[in-house]
Amino acid sequence: MPIDLIVNGTRRRLEADPQRSLLTVLREDLELTGAKYGCGEGQCGACTVLIEGQATRSCLTKLGALAGKSVTTIEGLETGGQLHPLQQAFLDAGAMQCGYCTAGMIVAGASLLRRNPDPEEPAIRKALEGNVCRCGTYTRIVAAVRAAAATGTRTTRG
Amino acid sequence: MVMADTAVTPFDMGTFGSRTTPIMAAQLRKVAAAARELLVDLAAGRWGVDRSALVAQAAAVAHPPTGRTAGYGELSKGQKLVKAIGDDVPTAPAERWTVAGQSVPKVNGREVVTGRHQYTSDMNRPGMVYGRVLRAPSVGAALVSVDTRAAAEAIGAVHAEWKPTPQPSGAELFDYLRKNPTDAQGESARSGYTAGSVESGRAAAATRLDATYTVAYIAHVPLEPRAAVAEWQDGALTVWTGTQRPFGVRTELAEAFRVPEEKVRVVVPDTGSGYGGKHTGEAAIEAARLAKAAGRPVKVAWTREEEFTWAYFRPAGVIDVKSGASPDGKLTAWEFHNYNSGASGIRTPYDVPHQKIEFHATRYPLRQGSYRGLAATANHFARESHMDELAHAIGLDPLDLRLTNLSDARLRAVLQAAAERFGWGKTKATPERGFGLACGVEKGGYVATCAEVAIARPSGEVKVTRAVTAFECGAIVNPDHLRNQVEGAVVMGLGGALFEAVQFEAGEVSNPKLSLYRVPRFSDAPLLETVLLDRKDLPSAGAGETPIVALAPAVAGALFTATGVRRRSLPLAPKGISA
Ligand code: FES
Numbered sequence: 001m002p003i004d005l006i007v008n009g010t011r012r013r014l015e016a017d018p019q020r021s022l023l024t025v026l027r028e029d030l031e032l033t034g035a036k037y038g039c040g041e042g043q044c045g046a047c048t049v050l051i052e053g054q055a056t057r058s059c060l061t062k063l064g065a066l067a068g069k070s071v072t073t074i075e076g077l078e079t080g081g082q083l084h085p086l087q088q089a090f091l092d093a094g095a096m097q098c099g100y101c102t103a104g105m106i107v108a109g110a111s112l113l114r115r116n117p118d119p120e121e122p123a124i125r126k127a128l129e130g131n132v133c134r135c136g137t138y139t140r141i142v143a144a145v146r147a148a149a150a151t152g153t154r155t156t157r158g
Numbered sequence: 159m160v161m162a163d164t165a166v167t168p169f170d171m172g173t174f175g176s177r178t179t180p181i182m183a184a185q186l187r188k189v190a191a192a193a194r195e196l197l198v199d200l201a202a203g204r205w206g207v208d209r210s211a212l213v214a215q216a217a218a219v220a221h222p223p224t225g226r227t228a229g230y231g232e233l234s235k236g237q238k239l240v241k242a243i244g245d246d247v248p249t250a251p252a253e254r255w256t257v258a259g260q261s262v263p264k265v266n267g268r269e270v271v272t273g274r275h276q277y278t279s280d281m282n283r284p285g286m287v288y289g290r291v292l293r294a295p296s297v298g299a300a301l302v303s304v305d306t307r308a309a310a311e312a313i314g315a316v317h318a319e320w321k322p323t324p325q326p327s328g329a330e331l332f333d334y335l336r337k338n339p340t341d342a343q344g345e346s347a348r349s350g351y352t353a354g355s356v357e358s359g360r361a362a363a364a365t366r367l368d369a370t371y372t373v374a375y376i377a378h379v380p381l382e383p384r385a386a387v388a389e390w391q392d393g394a395l396t397v398w399t400g401t402q403r404p405f406g407v408r409t410e411l412a413e414a415f416r417v418p419e420e421k422v423r424v425v426v427p428d429t430g431s432g433y434g435g436k437h438t439g440e441a442a443i444e445a446a447r448l449a450k451a452a453g454r455p456v457k458v459a460w461t462r463e464e465e466f467t468w469a470y471f472r473p474a475g476v477i478d479v480k481s482g483a484s485p486d487g488k489l490t491a492w493e494f495h496n497y498n499s500g501a502s503g504i505r506t507p508y509d510v511p512h513q514k515i516e517f518h519a520t521r522y523p524l525r526q527g528s529y530r531g532l533a534a535t536a537n538h539f540a541r542e543s544h545m546d547e548l549a550h551a552i553g554l555d556p557l558d559l560r561l562t563n564l565s566d567a568r569l570r571a572v573l574q575a576a577a578e579r580f581g582w583g584k585t586k587a588t589p590e591r592g593f594g595l596a597c598g599v600e601k602g603g604y605v606a607t608c609a610e611v612a613i614a615r616p617s618g619e620v621k622v623t624r625a626v627t628a629f630e631c632g633a634i635v636n637p638d639h640l641r642n643q644v645e646g647a648v649v650m651g652l653g654g655a656l657f658e659a660v661q662f663e664a665g666e667v668s669n670p671k672l673s674l675y676r677v678p679r680f681s682d683a684p685l686l687e688t689v690l691l692d693r694k695d696l697p698s699a700g701a702g703e704t705p706i707v708a709l710a711p712a713v714a715g716a717l718f719t720a721t722g723v724r725r726r727s728l729p730l731a732p733k734g735i736s737a
Pocket residue numbers: 036037038039040041042043044045046047048057058059060
């Protein structure tokens with residue numbers, strides 16, 4: 001049975017084993033390689049995508065559970081060539097080294113900002129605790145989320 | 159700029175040993191300067207003007223008298239311009255740098271934040287299939303039988319029988335290292351150092367101290383595990399792989415498949431980090447072997463568990479230190495023996511008349527190799543911890559003891575800078591809060607770290623709450639990226655200092671998962687303060703490694719001031735502190 005879902009705003013019909021993880025389907029079948037494999041057990045967050053707006057570990061999510069759901073990956077955060085404020089904030093804060101954790105961090109951060117547009121540092125750390133940056137850029141990532149929150153607030157006020 | 163493609167770039171050793179900045183950057187600067195002159199020549203020829211009237215700037219050549227300008231790309235028109243250059247190409251000294259010395263942002267940052275940046279594991283080739291490798295459960299196990307019929311389904315479905323061989327376990331590790339010396343003459347002979355007579359230095363001392371320090375095996379845990387894509391065409395092999403040594407991996411491949419090196423091309427798309435852990439070409443060889451058998455391109459991407467089990471680790475080690483000092487804290491004797499962990503950073507920067515320093519190669523139970531800073535992490539931990547112990551025994555402040563014995567001006571400068579920013583000596587330690595400091599020099603970089611730890615009572619949970627690191631590596635090339643490296647090294651160092659350790663039983667790694675092997679996370683990251691000393695008068699050294707070396711001993715010192723108990727093993731508090 002094919003599975004229908006919405007990926008980055010586009011309806012996709014997938015003829016794939018429902019037992020496969022969303023991460024492998026995104027990466028191997030849909031050529032969306034922004035979400036990364038880092039552990040396969042929900043411990044690193046490199047594979048984070050939004051499902052119905054909620055940050056989710058795609059390595060632990062079975063395709064079969066997603067019928068009719070909407071999935072947003074890092075590739076879908078940009079709108080009309082305009083970076084998501086958090087993507088821009090990561091650039092401005094230099095919040096990366098190897099960049100392998102970055103997609104997962106931004107998606108998890110974007111999900112937090114959606115729930116809480118102006119999170120303080122402890123809330124940011126808590127929300128991102130499941131995401132590993134082995135290069136150790138945590139402080140910069142927190143600063144980037146803070147900065148994006150500030151931009152967001154300005155935009156809504158302005 | 160094309161980087162790390164053995165078919166189109168000149169040979170280089172690789173990205174390790176903090177060599178890029180002192181060696182490669184200097185070469186690139188010459189090449190860039192020569193290329194600029196070549197482009198100026200092209201423009202002069204094209205416009206028929208004197209080259210001295212031309213200005214090369216911002217990726218274009220301009221002729222101010224006529225207002226003409228042409229971009230570099232426009233001038234070279236996609237041609238391959240080849241020129242051999244000598245060693246004497248003039249380059250700008252640091253005082254006259256315009257781009258270097260600035261915090262230029264990462265070139266491919268936008269690709270990264272949009273998820274478009276391609277790592278090896280993201281690659282796809284026409285007709286590519288995925289390969290997996292069945293591996294032994296433990297070091298030294300031999301394959302008895304295997305039924306490969308289920309291999310097409312999943313590697314986990316393959317039934318295999320293995321015969322283990324007796325192998326050491328973690329509990330006996332340090333005994334094992336001490337009792338199994340090998341005479342790998344090379345490294346031990348080269349790294350040894352003797353001056354005066356330790357015996358007489360000890361005899362003259364008012365305070366004598368003997369102590370043993372140990373460090374555990376730790377894993378690099380690069381967030382992208384090893385990966386490679388291999389493709390054969392007419393007997394020639396192309397492999398894309400995330401490695402720190404593309405030319406080294408090319409040699410490995412040529413040897414493995416008995417083909418000349420000219421038939422092998424290694425391309426490094428980009429690497430989800432390495433930290434010294436990706437010098438080798440395991441995944442490259444596996445992918446190439448499978449691609450050969452399958453007759454089509456194959457991708458091999460290791461799982462986290464494979465990476466934890468079959469990559470290599472920072473070597474575990476045992477270090478014995480014997481010292482002596484006069485009543486005013488002057489070191490009189492220093493004897494230092496490192497078993498297995500390595501010789502990097504083994505020498506002491508302090509002034510000691512009588513010294514004996516030796517590295518002892520031993521047999522070792524797990525695969526081991528390079529790690530950020532190599533053995534400098536272990537040797538600095540032992541040496542700096544021992545300095546603290548001496549200070550305590552003599553009744554001196556750890557900072558004063560160091561300064562008393564230190565004539566190296568660059569090291570003194572970072573030590574004083576870190577102490578000043580930290581406010582060293584201003585606050586008294588309590589059972590809940592301690593302060594430590596350490597310093598060192600390695601690979602041309604000078605570092606000092608002051609750390610503050612907090613111990614939650616009664617849980618005993620330990621947190622590094624603040625780390626101030628002063629670093630000096632000559633003329634700073636990119637201040638923001640340097641800061642980023644220093645911060646990252648401190649955060650990574652914190653894992654090895656407090657809780658990281660590879661556990662193993664009879665040659666089998668027993669914590670090969672992120673859920674079992676703890677790495678630093680957001681909640682572990684301390685308040686980081688970095689003080690950079692810019693020495694425009696000195697050549698730039700690398701900075702990826704050395705900033706890691708002083709953190710662990712500084713944390714050990716901080717724990718001591720809080721608890722009064724000296725911890726001599728890394729990790730220092732994998733389960734917190736009970737007392
Ligand atoms: S790969 Fe999904 S959490 Fe690590």
